[in-house]
Amino acid sequence: MSPRVGITLSGRYRLQRLIATGGMGQVWEGVDSRLGRRVAIKVLKAEYSTDPEFVERFRAEARTVAMLNHPGIASVYDYGETDMDGEGRTAYLVMELVNGEPLNSVLKRTGRLSLRHALDMLEQTGRALQVAHTAGLVHRDVKPGNILITPTGQVKLTDFGIAKAVDAAPVTQTGMVMGTAQYIAPEQALGHDATAASDVYALGVVGYESVSGKRPFTGDRRAGTAGYRQPPHSPATANVLVRPARAAVGGRRARRAGDR
Secondary structure (H helix, E strand, O other): OOOOOEEOOOOOOOEEEEEEEEEEEEEEEEEEEEOOOOEEEEOOHHHHHHOOHHHHHHHHHHHHHHHOOOOOOOOEEEEEEEOOHHHHEEEEEEEEEEEEEEHHHHHHHHOOEEEEEEEEHHHHHHHHHHHHHHHHOOOOOHHHHEEEEEEOOEEOOOOHHHHHHHHHHHHHHOOOOOOHHHHHHHHHOOOOOHHHHHHHHHHHHHHHHHHHOOOOOOOHHHOHHHHHHOOOOHHHEEEEOOHHHHHHHHOOOOOOOOOO
Protein backbone atom coordinates (compact mmCIF):
# COMPACT_ATOMS: atom_id res chain seq x y z
CA MET A 1 0.00 0.00 0.00
CA SER A 2 1.25 3.47 -0.81
CA PRO A 3 2.00 5.98 1.93
CA ARG A 4 -1.07 7.92 3.00
CA VAL A 5 -2.15 10.56 5.48
CA GLY A 6 -2.17 9.29 9.05
CA ILE A 7 0.34 6.44 8.65
CA THR A 8 3.04 6.40 11.35
CA LEU A 9 6.46 5.10 10.35
CA SER A 10 8.38 3.10 12.95
CA GLY A 11 5.95 4.24 15.62
CA ARG A 12 7.40 7.74 15.47
CA TYR A 13 6.93 9.70 12.23
CA ARG A 14 3.33 10.49 11.29
CA LEU A 15 2.59 11.46 7.68
CA GLN A 16 0.39 14.55 7.45
CA ARG A 17 0.59 16.11 3.97
CA LEU A 18 2.02 15.05 0.62
CA ILE A 19 4.49 17.68 -0.58
CA ALA A 20 5.84 16.18 -3.81
CA THR A 21 6.11 12.99 -5.86
CA GLY A 22 9.23 12.14 -7.85
CA GLY A 23 11.04 9.29 -9.54
CA MET A 24 12.35 7.86 -6.27
CA GLY A 25 9.22 8.19 -4.18
CA GLN A 26 7.28 10.77 -2.24
CA VAL A 27 8.13 13.61 0.11
CA TRP A 28 5.73 14.18 2.99
CA GLU A 29 5.33 16.76 5.69
CA GLY A 30 5.11 14.92 8.97
CA VAL A 31 5.53 15.09 12.72
CA ASP A 32 8.19 13.49 14.89
CA SER A 33 6.01 12.34 17.80
CA ARG A 34 8.97 11.93 20.15
CA LEU A 35 10.39 15.41 19.72
CA GLY A 36 7.19 17.16 18.69
CA ARG A 37 8.71 18.83 15.65
CA ARG A 38 7.60 19.06 12.04
CA VAL A 39 9.81 17.22 9.57
CA ALA A 40 10.04 16.30 5.89
CA ILE A 41 9.95 12.56 5.18
CA LYS A 42 11.12 11.05 1.89
CA VAL A 43 9.48 7.63 1.45
CA LEU A 44 11.17 5.51 -1.21
CA LYS A 45 9.39 3.52 -3.88
CA ALA A 46 9.18 -0.25 -3.43
CA GLU A 47 11.71 -1.01 -6.19
CA TYR A 48 14.34 0.95 -4.27
CA SER A 49 13.31 -0.06 -0.76
CA THR A 50 13.52 -3.76 -1.61
CA ASP A 51 16.94 -3.61 -3.28
CA PRO A 52 19.60 -4.45 -0.64
CA GLU A 53 22.49 -2.82 -2.53
CA PHE A 54 20.60 0.40 -3.03
CA VAL A 55 19.40 0.51 0.58
CA GLU A 56 22.94 0.04 1.91
CA ARG A 57 24.35 2.81 -0.29
CA PHE A 58 21.42 5.07 0.52
CA ARG A 59 21.94 4.48 4.24
CA ALA A 60 25.67 5.21 3.96
CA GLU A 61 25.06 8.44 2.05
CA ALA A 62 22.44 9.49 4.61
CA ARG A 63 25.03 9.10 7.36
CA THR A 64 27.49 11.28 5.43
CA VAL A 65 24.94 14.02 4.78
CA ALA A 66 23.82 13.92 8.42
CA MET A 67 27.35 14.90 9.44
CA LEU A 68 27.29 18.06 7.32
CA ASN A 69 26.55 21.16 9.34
CA HIS A 70 25.84 24.18 7.17
CA PRO A 71 22.89 26.60 7.04
CA GLY A 72 22.65 26.13 3.27
CA ILE A 73 22.19 22.36 3.44
CA ALA A 74 18.89 20.82 4.54
CA SER A 75 19.68 18.71 7.62
CA VAL A 76 19.17 14.95 7.70
CA TYR A 77 17.77 13.78 11.05
CA ASP A 78 17.13 10.07 10.68
CA TYR A 79 16.96 7.06 8.39
CA GLY A 80 14.69 4.09 8.87
CA GLU A 81 12.97 1.07 7.40
CA THR A 82 9.52 -0.08 8.37
CA ASP A 83 6.92 -2.68 7.40
CA MET A 84 4.05 -0.81 5.79
CA ASP A 85 0.80 -2.79 6.13
CA GLY A 86 2.59 -6.12 5.77
CA GLU A 87 3.65 -5.39 2.19
CA GLY A 88 7.41 -5.42 2.67
CA ARG A 89 10.01 -3.08 4.05
CA THR A 90 9.86 0.60 3.12
CA ALA A 91 12.93 2.81 3.51
CA TYR A 92 12.57 6.46 4.42
CA LEU A 93 14.67 9.51 5.21
CA VAL A 94 13.72 12.15 7.79
CA MET A 95 14.93 15.65 7.00
CA GLU A 96 14.60 19.27 8.00
CA LEU A 97 11.27 20.72 6.86
CA VAL A 98 12.25 23.87 5.00
CA ASN A 99 9.80 26.74 4.73
CA GLY A 100 10.83 27.61 1.21
CA GLU A 101 9.88 27.57 -2.46
CA PRO A 102 11.85 25.52 -5.01
CA LEU A 103 13.79 27.69 -7.43
CA ASN A 104 12.08 26.02 -10.40
CA SER A 105 8.73 27.17 -9.00
CA VAL A 106 10.09 30.69 -8.50
CA LEU A 107 11.34 30.81 -12.10
CA LYS A 108 8.04 29.49 -13.42
CA ARG A 109 6.25 32.25 -11.55
CA THR A 110 8.63 35.15 -12.23
CA GLY A 111 10.39 34.18 -15.48
CA ARG A 112 13.84 34.93 -14.10
CA LEU A 113 15.63 36.39 -11.10
CA SER A 114 17.08 39.86 -10.82
CA LEU A 115 20.84 39.87 -11.22
CA ARG A 116 21.31 40.68 -7.53
CA HIS A 117 19.11 37.81 -6.37
CA ALA A 118 20.66 35.40 -8.86
CA LEU A 119 24.20 36.17 -7.70
CA ASP A 120 23.14 35.84 -4.05
CA MET A 121 21.55 32.46 -4.79
CA LEU A 122 24.67 31.28 -6.62
CA GLU A 123 26.95 32.39 -3.80
CA GLN A 124 24.89 30.64 -1.12
CA THR A 125 24.52 27.45 -3.14
CA GLY A 126 28.22 27.47 -4.02
CA ARG A 127 29.21 27.75 -0.36
CA ALA A 128 26.96 24.82 0.52
CA LEU A 129 28.51 22.75 -2.26
CA GLN A 130 32.00 23.69 -1.09
CA VAL A 131 31.26 22.30 2.38
CA ALA A 132 29.98 19.06 0.88
CA HIS A 133 32.90 18.72 -1.53
CA THR A 134 35.37 19.26 1.30
CA ALA A 135 33.68 16.36 3.10
CA GLY A 136 34.07 14.22 -0.03
CA LEU A 137 30.40 14.33 -1.02
CA VAL A 138 29.22 15.09 -4.56
CA HIS A 139 25.59 16.12 -5.00
CA ARG A 140 25.15 14.75 -8.57
CA ASP A 141 21.77 16.38 -9.17
CA VAL A 142 22.09 20.14 -8.70
CA LYS A 143 19.01 21.69 -10.30
CA PRO A 144 16.40 24.36 -9.51
CA GLY A 145 14.05 21.79 -7.99
CA ASN A 146 16.66 20.93 -5.34
CA ILE A 147 17.34 24.56 -4.38
CA LEU A 148 14.82 25.94 -1.89
CA ILE A 149 14.55 29.67 -1.18
CA THR A 150 12.99 30.79 2.11
CA PRO A 151 10.94 33.99 2.52
CA THR A 152 14.06 35.69 3.97
CA GLY A 153 16.20 34.73 0.95
CA GLN A 154 18.06 31.87 2.65
CA VAL A 155 19.02 29.09 0.22
CA LYS A 156 18.71 25.44 1.25
CA LEU A 157 20.17 22.70 -0.96
CA THR A 158 18.33 19.37 -0.70
CA ASP A 159 18.70 15.74 -1.87
CA PHE A 160 22.43 15.48 -1.22
CA GLY A 161 23.95 12.10 -1.99
CA ILE A 162 20.74 10.45 -3.10
CA ALA A 163 21.70 10.32 -6.77
CA LYS A 164 24.83 8.30 -5.95
CA ALA A 165 22.77 5.53 -4.42
CA VAL A 166 20.38 5.56 -7.38
CA ASP A 167 23.29 5.45 -9.82
CA ALA A 168 24.49 2.17 -8.29
CA ALA A 169 21.10 0.48 -8.14
CA PRO A 170 20.41 -2.35 -10.62
CA VAL A 171 17.16 -0.68 -11.67
CA THR A 172 19.23 2.11 -13.25
CA GLN A 173 21.84 -0.03 -14.99
CA THR A 174 20.37 0.36 -18.46
CA GLY A 175 22.82 2.89 -19.87
CA MET A 176 20.83 5.82 -18.52
CA VAL A 177 22.92 8.69 -17.17
CA MET A 178 21.87 9.75 -13.70
CA GLY A 179 21.06 13.38 -13.01
CA THR A 180 18.53 15.69 -14.60
CA ALA A 181 19.22 15.80 -18.34
CA GLN A 182 19.61 19.54 -18.90
CA TYR A 183 21.95 20.05 -15.94
CA ILE A 184 24.41 17.17 -16.22
CA ALA A 185 28.01 17.95 -17.11
CA PRO A 186 29.60 16.75 -20.39
CA GLU A 187 31.67 14.10 -18.62
CA GLN A 188 28.53 12.67 -17.00
CA ALA A 189 26.75 12.51 -20.34
CA LEU A 190 29.71 10.52 -21.65
CA GLY A 191 29.35 8.00 -18.83
CA HIS A 192 32.16 9.18 -16.54
CA ASP A 193 31.77 9.48 -12.78
CA ALA A 194 30.42 12.73 -11.41
CA THR A 195 32.88 14.90 -9.49
CA ALA A 196 32.80 18.20 -7.64
CA ALA A 197 33.39 19.86 -11.02
CA SER A 198 30.16 18.26 -12.28
CA ASP A 199 28.24 19.99 -9.50
CA VAL A 200 29.92 23.29 -10.40
CA TYR A 201 28.86 22.85 -14.03
CA ALA A 202 25.26 22.18 -12.99
CA LEU A 203 25.29 25.27 -10.80
CA GLY A 204 26.49 27.28 -13.79
CA VAL A 205 23.52 26.05 -15.81
CA VAL A 206 21.20 26.97 -12.93
CA GLY A 207 22.73 30.45 -12.81
CA TYR A 208 22.37 30.89 -16.56
CA GLU A 209 18.73 29.84 -16.42
CA SER A 210 18.04 32.08 -13.43
CA VAL A 211 19.17 35.27 -15.16
CA SER A 212 18.12 34.53 -18.74
CA GLY A 213 14.90 32.61 -18.20
CA LYS A 214 16.05 29.75 -20.43
CA ARG A 215 18.52 26.88 -20.34
CA PRO A 216 21.75 27.18 -22.34
CA PHE A 217 21.31 23.99 -24.38
CA THR A 218 18.36 22.70 -26.36
CA GLY A 219 19.49 19.10 -27.06
CA ASP A 220 18.38 16.00 -25.13
CA ARG A 221 21.43 14.90 -23.18
CA ARG A 222 19.89 11.54 -22.40
CA ALA A 223 20.45 10.76 -26.05
CA GLY A 224 24.19 11.02 -25.53
CA THR A 225 26.36 13.95 -26.57
CA ALA A 226 23.91 15.39 -29.09
CA GLY A 227 22.91 18.14 -26.67
CA TYR A 228 26.46 19.44 -26.61
CA ARG A 229 26.49 19.94 -30.36
CA GLN A 230 23.71 22.50 -30.01
CA PRO A 231 25.01 26.06 -29.60
CA PRO A 232 24.05 27.59 -26.24
CA HIS A 233 21.63 30.47 -26.12
CA SER A 234 23.52 33.66 -25.33
CA PRO A 235 22.08 35.58 -22.40
CA ALA A 236 23.92 38.60 -23.79
CA THR A 237 21.39 38.74 -26.63
CA ALA A 238 18.63 38.98 -24.06
CA ASN A 239 20.49 41.89 -22.41
CA VAL A 240 20.10 40.41 -18.93
CA LEU A 241 23.72 39.87 -17.84
CA VAL A 242 26.38 42.42 -17.20
CA ARG A 243 29.87 41.38 -18.30
CA PRO A 244 31.29 40.27 -14.88
CA ALA A 245 28.26 38.13 -14.09
CA ARG A 246 28.28 36.62 -17.56
CA ALA A 247 31.92 35.67 -17.13
CA ALA A 248 31.28 34.11 -13.71
CA VAL A 249 28.38 31.98 -14.90
CA GLY A 250 30.13 31.07 -18.13
CA GLY A 251 33.19 29.77 -16.29
CA ARG A 252 31.05 27.39 -14.29
CA ARG A 253 29.64 26.02 -17.55
CA ALA A 254 33.05 25.26 -19.06
CA ARG A 255 32.96 21.91 -20.87
CA ARG A 256 36.32 20.81 -19.48
CA ALA A 257 36.01 19.94 -15.79
CA GLY A 258 39.41 21.46 -15.00
CA ASP A 259 38.34 24.85 -16.36
CA ARG A 260 35.52 25.26 -13.86
